[in-house]
Amino acid sequence: MRLVLPAVSAALALLVLTPLLGRGFVLNYDMVFTPDQPLLPDGLGLGSALPRSVPADAVMSFATALLPGDVVQKVVLLAALFAGPLGAGRLVPTDSVAIRVVAAVWYGWSPYVAERLFMGHWPYLVAYACLPWIAAAGLAVRRGEHGALPKLVLACVPAVLTPTGGILAAVLAVVCSGRRALRVTVPVVVLLNLPWFLPSVLRPDGSLSSPDGVGAFAARVEGWGSPVTSVLGLGGIWNAEVVPGSRAMPLVPVLTLLSVAVALVGLRSLAPRWGVAPARSFVLLGAVGVAVAVFGTLPGGGDVLAWAVSHVPGAGLLRDSQKWVAWWALPLALGVALGVEAAGKHLANRAALVSLAALLPLVTMPDLAWGGLGRLEVVDYPADWSAVRAVLEADDRPGDVLSLPMSAFRRFAWNGDRTQLDPAPRFLPRTVVIDDVVHVGGEPVSGEDGRAAAIRGALARNDDLGAVGIGWVLVEHGTPGAVDPRVLDGLQEVWSGPWLTLYRVPGVIAPPPPGAPAPPVLAGDLAALALVASGLLWLLLPAGRFRRPGR
Amino acid sequence: MRTVIGVLIAVVAGLAFAGGGTYALVNSLVPNEAAELQNAPAANNSNGVVNYGTP
Incomplete structure (x- = not known):
């Protein structure tokens, strides 16, 4: 039973x-x-x-x-x-x-x-x-x-x-x-x-x-x-x-x-x-x-x-x-x-x-x-994704990646046209900036990422993307959304396939804007890890098992 | 007598369920003429964006 x-x-x-x-x-x-x-x-x-x-x-x-x-x-x-x-x-x-x-x-x-x-x-x-x-x-x-x-x-x-x-x-x-x-x-x-x-x-x-x-x-x-x-x-x-x-x-x-x-x-x-x-x-x-x-x-x-x-x-x-x-x-x-x-x-x-x-x-x-x-099905990523990842791993030039078209969500034929979050930030070996404005029922809902907003502005003015810390531009094909050809004009194509094209931004690449300070954040991570480890050890080791009953 | 009443209740309830179901089905299949198609919300992917969802 x-x-x-x-x-x-x-x-x-x-x-x-x-x-x-x-x-x-x-x-x-x-x-x-x-x-x-x-x-x-x-x-x-x-x-x-x-x-x-x-x-x-x-x-x-x-x-x-x-x-x-x-x-x-x-x-x-x-x-x-x-x-x-x-x-x-x-x-x-x-x-x-x-x-x-x-x-x-x-x-x-x-x-x-x-x-x-x-x-x-x-x-x-x-x-x-x-x-x-x-x-x-x-x-x-x-x-x-x-x-x-x-x-x-x-x-x-x-x-x-x-x-x-x-x-x-x-x-x-x-x-x-x-x-x-x-x-x-x-x-x-x-x-x-x-x-x-x-x-x-x-x-x-x-x-x-x-x-x-x-x-x-x-x-x-x-x-x-x-x-x-x-x-x-x-x-x-x-x-x-x-x-x-x-x-x-x-x-x-x-x-x-x-x-x-x-x-x-x-x-x-x-x-x-x-x-x-x-x-x-x-x-x-x-x-x-x-x-x-x-x-x-x-x-x-x-x-x-x-x-x-x-x-x-x-x-x-x-x-x-x-x-x-x-x-x-x-x-x-x-x-x-x-x-x-x-x-x-x-x-x-x-x-x-x-x-x-x-x-x-x-x-x-x-x-x-x-x-x-x-409704849910298993799919494989097209080979383009691994190829772009390999290119970025092999190249040590600085800069983050901007994913275009500017949209947080994608619909690819290789995934049955399902709505899916852009996989680039979790697939590629560098920080990938995606648009954080989401559309719900056709209406835009603003995001919280100041950097994404700055990049949207730079794209609209066709400014230098290197100035906002972007060293690479990834264009994802076969998903709704347009990419302004003027943005890609001055960029150097590094790799291209049916689903992805990777461009290099020429010139000087500025460092990315600072996020939360690392020392306190990492200290918090360590404190949480230490607590989890203590809990595990307490249960696994014989600590405390020799306590006399009634005390 | 109890069996007859029970059968009657079952038949009436069954007819009510079947009738109600048919009514609901037919009602939902008939095009809603009150819908203003010209002012309908944009379908997903129009305007070149992927909707996160539809409320």
């Missing part, structure tokens, strides 16, 4: 990812993996861009140094889709394996997983998978169990690869650990989040964002119901293009409200098993997640958010607010499972009820299966 839950979790992960397990890369929206990602200043938050993918990029550059990038990608996705349901099932305070399976399926087969996977937000999926383990470790810290703190540290580690994941993990860890552990848990989660936090606060351009995107990135209604029902059902992502078609079924809001009602009944049995304080905090955090997620859609909410992101440093994290509903996913999954357990006591045919409850998420959202029924 012990293997049932891991088997179900593995089956869920494989049901989604089996068609993607061959060699090659899954490249969609924000998901970019490359064969051997170089370690560059931007990966540590030392470049000019806002550290949205810090330290994820640095970690991936180390991981792809050990294993091919496509293998790393599959391992990460499989681990995330397996560990999430497994952790949720283990967290349910019950003796019934069937009830654990219900929680696992509801957590692992949710619209949050589907939409973030289709959006390419793999670090969010990793953080989502960590949440049940963080909750379990936090509750153990609250009970004062031996070795619980290092387990909490290690449970948080995969989640803190990005700012969003770091905050999701930190708040849940603090809430589950309780008030008495605050003096330990707060410093721990702050230390773990230093790798992205320090570059954010120390970067010369600040960390204010444009209010343009507040409306564009707000949670939205999926088909029937309202944004609130969509979010309560763990859906409602801003981008309609990544929403599974099944979410538009008229029955979905009805089932959502029904599941919330069952969950609320089930969560009442959490307090006698966990204790009132942890159960109440756990459910309250879920409610906060829902409230934050829908806040931008409420009357006046958009205005408040617009003011906040343009005046409060870091408030840009609230723009794609639906991501915070991850805090609600655990209470919902556990609540439904416990609600089914409670209802089962009054029914003769308990097995049928449990089976129905466990199958309901799959039946109502079958289009997550099999890579989103063909």
Whole structure:
């Protein structure tokens, strides 16, 4: 019976990812993996861009140094889709394996997983998978169990690869650990989040964002119901293009409200098993997640958010607010499972009820299966990419690379015309500047990178790109967007293929503008690493195991 | 008697579901004449940009 839950979790992960397990890369929206990602200043938050993918990029550059990038990608996705349901099932305070399976399926087969996977937000999926383990470790810290703190540290580690994941993990860890552990848990989660936090606060351009995107990135209604029902059902992502078609079924809001009602009944049995304080905090955090997620859609909410992101440093994290509903996913999954357990006591045919409850998420959202029924596919990079990388590695002339056309996103025929983030910054061995203005529904949303803005100005005036630290220009072909021929006039063509052309900028190349100062940022990285290493050693070495009981 | 009532309820509910489903389907298949195509948002990739997404 012990293997049932891991088997179900593995089956869920494989049901989604089996068609993607061959060699090659899954490249969609924000998901970019490359064969051997170089370690560059931007990966540590030392470049000019806002550290949205810090330290994820640095970690991936180390991981792809050990294993091919496509293998790393599959391992990460499989681990995330397996560990999430497994952790949720283990967290349910019950003796019934069937009830654990219900929680696992509801957590692992949710619209949050589907939409973030289709959006390419793999670090969010990793953080989502960590949440049940963080909750379990936090509750153990609250009970004062031996070795619980290092387990909490290690449970948080995969989640803190990005700012969003770091905050999701930190708040849940603090809430589950309780008030008495605050003096330990707060410093721990702050230390773990230093790798992205320090570059954010120390970067010369600040960390204010444009209010343009507040409306564009707000949670939205999926088909029937309202944004609130969509979010309560763990859906409602801003981008309609990544929403599974099944979410538009008229029955979905009805089932959502029904599941919330069952969950609320089930969560009442959490307090006698966990204790009132942890159960109440756990459910309250879920409610906060829902409230934050829908806040931008409420009357006046958009205005408040617009003011906040343009005046409060870091408030840009609230723009794609639906991501915070991850805090609600655990209470919902556990609540439904416990609600089914409670209802089962009054029914003769308990097995049928449990089976129905466990199958309901799959039946109502079958289009997550099999890579989103063909939505995700594995592709290979054209040989041009490796050729350009080799040219840049062999040439020691200074300067960063500018990627043209000026657009953060690409659509290549070799990737089925899918929208994908420009892979150049993670493929090439030098810092690559891409446009940070994104277009949502045809409307531009300004970025935060002052250097990208300066380069846009230089391109418009046809100024010398060397003066803004650009030594190379990469033109990507077969993707929408025009390149002004005047920009390329004075450049020297170094390499050209069907998909890419590399140019050298002649003349003197100025140094790139300074980013966040390296010493404090690297000190923060080392402090976080030291904490993780201490946690590992504490669990692996026999330290502390000789403590006398009762002391 | 209970069986007859049960069958009646099942048939009526089934017809209601089928009728409602057909209505929803037909309604969603009929072109919406109120749509102002001239003012419709630009399709992805027009104006030479790749949209990050569509709200």
